[in-house]
Amino acid sequence: MAHSEKTRLFVAWFVLVTITLIYLWMDHAADASAVLVASTAVTVAAIVLALVKARIILREFMDVRHAPQLLRRLSDLLVVVMAVALLGTYVVGRALA
Amino acid sequence: MTTTEHASEAARPEEGNRVPGEPDMWFFVFFESLLFTSYFCVYLYARTQNERAFLRSQSHLLLWLGIVDTIVLLTSSWVMARCVQHARAGRHELARRFAIVTAGLGVVFLALKMVEWVRLIHSGNTLTSSDFMQYYFFLTGIHAIHLLIGFVVVGVIIYQLSDARRRSPRTIETCSTYWHTVDLFWVVIFAMLYIVR
Numbered sequence: 001m002a003h004s005e006k007t008r009l010f011v012a013w014f015v016l017v018t019i020t021l022i023y024l025w026m027d028h029a030a031d032a033s034a035v036l037v038a039s040t041a042v043t044v045a046a047i048v049l050a051l052v053k054a055r056i057i058l059r060e061f062m063d064v065r066h067a068p069q070l071l072r073r074l075s076d077l078l079v080v081v082m083a084v085a086l087l088g089t090y091v092v093g094r095a096l097a
Numbered sequence: 098m099t100t101t102e103h104a105s106e107a108a109r110p111e112e113g114n115r116v117p118g119e120p121d122m123w124f125f126v127f128f129e130s131l132l133f134t135s136y137f138c139v140y141l142y143a144r145t146q147n148e149r150a151f152l153r154s155q156s157h158l159l160l161w162l163g164i165v166d167t168i169v170l171l172t173s174s175w176v177m178a179r180c181v182q183h184a185r186a187g188r189h190e191l192a193r194r195f196a197i198v199t200a201g202l203g204v205v206f207l208a209l210k211m212v213e214w215v216r217l218i219h220s221g222n223t224l225t226s227s228d229f230m231q232y233y234f235f236l237t238g239i240h241a242i243h244l245l246i247g248f249v250v251v252g253v254i255i256y257q258l259s260d261a262r263r264r265s266p267r268t269i270e271t272c273s274t275y276w277h278t279v280d281l282f283w284v285v286i287f288a289m290l291y292i293v294r
Contacts (some may be wrong), residue, residue, distance in 0.1 A: 005182060012120040013175035016284075020167050023292050027160055039294040050288035054281050061178045062126075062277045063117040063270075071116055071123065078127060082134050084284075089138040093145030 012060035019049050040094070047086050055079045118271035129243075134280050136239075137289055139180050140232045144293070147228065152294065154229035157211065157222050163291040165286065166209045173202035174280040177251075181273045184258065184266060192269075193258040199276065200251045207244060210237060236286050239289045243279045 003052045026042055059065045065072070107196065144151045180195035214237070217223075217230070224234045251273040256262045 006179070009175060009178050009182070013171060016171045017168055018288075020164055020171065020284075023165055023288070024160065027292065036156050036294060038148045038152060042292065042294040046288040046292035046294075050285045053284040057174065057281045057284070058279055061174050061280070062274055063178075063181070066114075067116055068114065074123075074127065078130055082130065085134050085138050086141060089141045090145060091144040097146050097148070 009060060012056055016053055018055055019053055022049065043090060044087065047083070047090070049084075051079050051083050054082070098137070103131065118267060122274045124127070128276065128283070129278065136236060137285065138169055140289060141293070143228060143232070149204060150227065150231045151190045154182045154222065154227040154233075155290070157217060157230075158210060158218065158233070158291055159216075160291055162209060162213055163287055164204055166213075169202050169206045169209065170280050170283050173199045174277050176202065177276050178282045179215050180254070181270060184264075184269050188263070189258050191263065194259060196251055200248060200255070203247060203251070203276075207241060213220050233290055236290065240279070240282055240286055243282065247276050247279045 023046065026045060054074070056081070064075045067075075116215045152240060174193050177199045180199060183189070183192035214234075217233075222230050224231055254269050255273045257265060257268060
């Protein structure tokens with residue numbers, strides 16, 4: 001059991017690092033030259049991946065998956081609120097620009 | 098099964114029956130997360146109103162340095178989670194060593210951040226040089242303040258684990274929750290400042 005918990009934490013860390021490295025690939029794909037260009041796809045993907053990482057940190061590192069249902073639901077709600085707020089602000093900002 | 102494994106299994110939290118650390122710390126986590134989210138919203142809105150200027154200033158950041166910084170902090174969080182596992186299993190000396198490594202990785206993160214700040218300032222990118230740099234220095238600065246508080250928090254863990262009379266599993270979990278929160282904020286700050294286009 002202790003071994004599986006240890007492995008689970010390592011897998012969580014590995015996934016978090018892999019997502020971080022995906023950003024590197026996204027950056028190269030988005031900017032063909034050295035000049036940065038605006039991209040809705042990259043912005044939305046960056047926000048979504050960051051929030052996926054946030055949820056993994058909450059569930060695995062902060063041990064929310066062993067917590068009472070209320071805390072589990074509140075932490076999921078927090079991630080959803082962050083997603084709506086960030087993506088909503090971006091969409092509204094673009095529309096008003 | 099060894100004695101340590103028995104202790105580990107006994108100390109392992111059961112699904113859905115306990116809050117990790119003090120509930121008050123979780124109020125702090127939710128409050129701070131919403132506060133940081135409001136900062137990110139203001140930044141994103143300002144960014145959409147002047148994308149070209151933000152992209153021009155953003156190009157001065159070194160992505161690879163941000164990636165290394167992120168991996169260092171994620172690793173510190175993983176080591177901290179292992180520290181809590183060891184503490185729960187009664188392996189206090191091992192847990193103390195993991196807490197020291199966590200603090201060490203925090204120092205590496207902060208040192209890399211300072212390298213980037215100095216590099217940017219030397220190239221003329223300061224708090225007042227552009228809107229993007231204002232947000233960059235504000236967000237990374239306020240995160241660094243949280244990290245400095247994190248060193249005190251890890252110090253509490255090391256202090257507690259050093260002496261059997263002072264050990265409190267709940268306090269250790271509370272302190273680790275704080276450290277992970279600092280990590281959680283950074284993964285979003287990193288996406289906002291380095292990746293968003």
